Amino acid sequence: IIKLDKISKDYKLGKTVVTALKNISVTVRKGEFLAIVGPSGSGKSTTLNIIGCLEEPSSGTVTFDGKNLTGLSSNELADIRASKMGFIFQTFNLLPVLNIFENVEYPLHLRGMGKAERFERVTKVIKEVGLERFTKHKPAELSGGQRQRVAIARALVGSPDVILADEPTANLDMQTGEEILAQMKELNKTLGVTFIFSTHDQSIMDKAQRIIELRDGELRDGGLIK
Amino acid sequence: IIKLDKISKDYKLGKTVVTALKNISVTVRKGEFLAIVGPSGSGKSTTLNIIGCLEEPSSGTVTFDGKNLTGLSSNELADIRASKMGFIFQTFNLLPVLNIFENVEYPLHLRGMGKAERFERVTKVIKEVGLERFTKHKPAELSGGQRQRVAIARALVGSPDVILADEPTANLDMQTGEEILAQMKELNKTLGVTFIFSTHDQSIMDKAQRIIELRDGELRDGGLIK
Ligand SMILES: Nc1ncnc2c1ncn2[C@@H]1O[C@H](COP(=O)(O)OP(=O)(O)OP(=O)(O)O)[C@@H](O)[C@H]1O
Ligand SMILES: Nc1ncnc2c1ncn2[C@@H]1O[C@H](COP(=O)(O)OP(=O)(O)OP(=O)(O)O)[C@@H](O)[C@H]1O
Ligand SMILES: [Mg+2]
Numbered sequence: 001i002i003k004l005d006k007i008s009k010d011y012k013l014g015k016t017v018v019t020a021l022k023n024i025s026v027t028v029r030k031g032e033f034l035a036i037v038g039p040s041g042s043g044k045s046t047t048l049n050i051i052g053c054l055e056e057p058s059s060g061t062v063t064f065d066g067k068n069l070t071g072l073s074s075n076e077l078a079d080i081r082a083s084k085m086g087f088i089f090q091t092f093n094l095l096p097v098l099n100i101f102e103n104v105e106y107p108l109h110l111r112g113m114g115k116a117e118r119f120e121r122v123t124k125v126i127k128e129v130g131l132e133r134f135t136k137h138k139p140a141e142l143s144g145g146q147r148q149r150v151a152i153a154r155a156l157v158g159s160p161d162v163i164l165a166d167e168p169t170a171n172l173d174m175q176t177g178e179e180i181l182a183q184m185k186e187l188n189k190t191l192g193v194t195f196i197f198s199t200h201d202q203s204i205m206d207k208a209q210r211i212i213e214l215r216d217g218e219l220r221d222g223g224l225i226k
Numbered sequence: 227i228i229k230l231d232k233i234s235k236d237y238k239l240g241k242t243v244v245t246a247l248k249n250i251s252v253t254v255r256k257g258e259f260l261a262i263v264g265p266s267g268s269g270k271s272t273t274l275n276i277i278g279c280l281e282e283p284s285s286g287t288v289t290f291d292g293k294n295l296t297g298l299s300s301n302e303l304a305d306i307r308a309s310k311m312g313f314i315f316q317t318f319n320l321l322p323v324l325n326i327f328e329n330v331e332y333p334l335h336l337r338g339m340g341k342a343e344r345f346e347r348v349t350k351v352i353k354e355v356g357l358e359r360f361t362k363h364k365p366a367e368l369s370g371g372q373r374q375r376v377a378i379a380r381a382l383v384g385s386p387d388v389i390l391a392d393e394p395t396a397n398l399d400m401q402t403g404e405e406i407l408a409q410m411k412e413l414n415k416t417l418g419v420t421f422i423f424s425t426h427d428q429s430i431m432d433k434a435q436r437i438i439e440l441r442d443g444e445l446r447d448g449g450l451i452k
C-alpha cells in the first residue's frame with residue numbers, strides 16, 4: 001500500500017519555477033490495477049517517479065507499507081526500490097553496452113541472486129515478451145517496440161510486489177500490447193502484484209479497476225472510480 | 227514521388243545475419259497520406275529510414291523524384307534530406323544541450339536561413355504543437371509527449387515536401403494526438419505535403435488514404451489499398 005499525501009513538485013528552470021504537481025493525494029491499495037491518465041505534460045510520469053522514490057516531492061509525504069519515506073537516505077530508498085518495485089520507464093533507460101539478456105539480468109545481479117536462478121528467470125521472462133530470438137542484440141540493434149519489451153521484461157524479472165509502468169505500450173502494436181497486458185492482468189490476479197500505470201492507452205484504461213485523472217498537475221474531481 | 231524497388235535490408239550481428247526487410251517494393255505518389263503498419267519488429271522504421279536516405283539497403287534501388295539514390299555520396303544524400311524531407315524519429319533524437327527553440331531552429335540554421343525568418347517560423351510551429359510556454363526548456367526538462375512534439379515541430383518547421391513520421395503519436399494522449407494529426411492532414415490537403423507514417427495508431431490509419439502492411443520484413447498481399 002502506497003500513500004501520497006498533499007504532494008507538490010516544482011522544478012526550478014533558471015529564474016522561473018515550473019509546477020509539475022499541486023497538492024496530489026492518492027492512496028494505492030495492495031493488489032490494485034490502477035491507471036493514471038491525463039494530457040501530455042499533466043504530471044503522470046512525475047507522479048509515478050515520486051511513488052517509485054525516483055524523485056523527491058517539493059512538499060508532502062510519501063508512505064510505503066506504512067513507512068514514511070521522507071528523509072530516508074538515497075541508499076535506503078534504493079533498497080526499497082530494488083527489493084519491492086519494478087519500473088518500466090517511458091524512455092526505457094536500457095544499458096547500451098549490455099545485450100538484452102544482460103540488461104534483463106541486471107536487477108537480479110544487483111540482488112546477489114545465483115547464476116542458475118538468474119538464467120532461468122531471465123530466459124522465462126524474455127520468452128514471455130516474445131524476444132527469445134534477440135537475446136544477443138544490444139538495444140541499438142532492436143526496434144522501438146522490442147526495446148520497450150526489454151524494459152518490461154526487466155521490470156518483471158525480479159517478481160516485485162509493485163510494478164510502476166510509464167506508457168508501457170506506447171511503442172507496441174495492438175496485438176503485442178494486448179498479449180503483454182494479459183500477462184500483467186494475470187500476475188495481478190494470481191499473485192496480487194500491484195500495477196500502477198501512467199498511460200493514454202484506452203486498452204489499459206479498460207482493464208484498470210480504477211482510473212485517476214490528472215490535468216495541469218492537479219487531480220480532477222479527486223480522481224474517478226470505475 | 228518515391229520508389230523502393232526490390233529493397234532488402236540485412237544486419238550483421240556477430241556471425242549471424244538478421245533480415246529486417248525482404249524484397250520490398252513500394253511506390254509513394256506526391257501528396258499521399260500513407261501509413262505503414264505491422265507488428266513490433268516487422269520493419270516499419272527500417273523502411274522509413276531507407277525512404278529517408280538514413281540507411282542504405284543491402285540490395286534494391288531507391289528513386290526520389292526520378293533520381294536513383296543508389297551510389298550517391300553521403301553528402302549528396304544529406305542535401306536531399308535537408309532540402310526535401312522532414313523526419314520525426316521514433317526516439318526523437320533531440321539535441322540535449324539545446325533548448326527546444328534552438329532544437330526546432332536547427333534545420334533552418336543548417337540551411338542558412340536569416341535570423342528574422344527563423345524566429346518567425348520557429349515561433350509559429352512551436353505554438354502549433356502547444357509548447358509556447360516551454361521554449362526555454364531543454365529536452366530533459368520536458369515530459370515524454372512534449373519531447374515528441376518538439377520532434378514534430380522540428381520536422382515541420384522547414385516546410386519540406388515529404389514528412390516521414392515514425393510513430394509520431396506514441397507518447398501523446400488522444401486529444402493532443404488528434405490536434406496534431408488534424409494539422410498534418412491540413413498541410414497535406416492545402417499544400418500537398420506528402421506524409422509517410424510508420425504507426426500502430428488506429429487514428430492515423432483511419433486518416434490514411436492508403437495503408438501498407440508489413441509482417442516479418444515482407445509486404446503482406448502487396449499492401450492493402452483502402
Ligand atoms: N542494427 C541492427 N542490428 C540487428 N538487427 C536490427 C538492427 N536494427 C533493427 N534490427 C532488427 O530489424 C527488425 C526490424 O526493425 P524495425 O525497427 O524496422 O521494426 P519496427 O517495425 O519499426 O518495429 P517497432 O514497431 O517495434 O518500432 C527487428 O527485428 C530488429 O530487431
Ligand atoms: N526537469 C524539469 N524541469 C522543468 N520542468 C519539468 C522537468 N521535468 C518535467 N517538467 C515539466 O513537468 C510537467 C509534467 O511532466 P510529466 O513528465 O510528469 O508529464 P506527463 O503527464 O508524464 O506527460 P506525457 O504524457 O507527455 O509523458 C511538464 O509540463 C514538464 O514540462
Ligand atoms: Mg510521461
Ligand SMILES: [Mg+2]
Pocket residue numbers: 143144145270271272316392424
Ligand atoms: Mg519502429
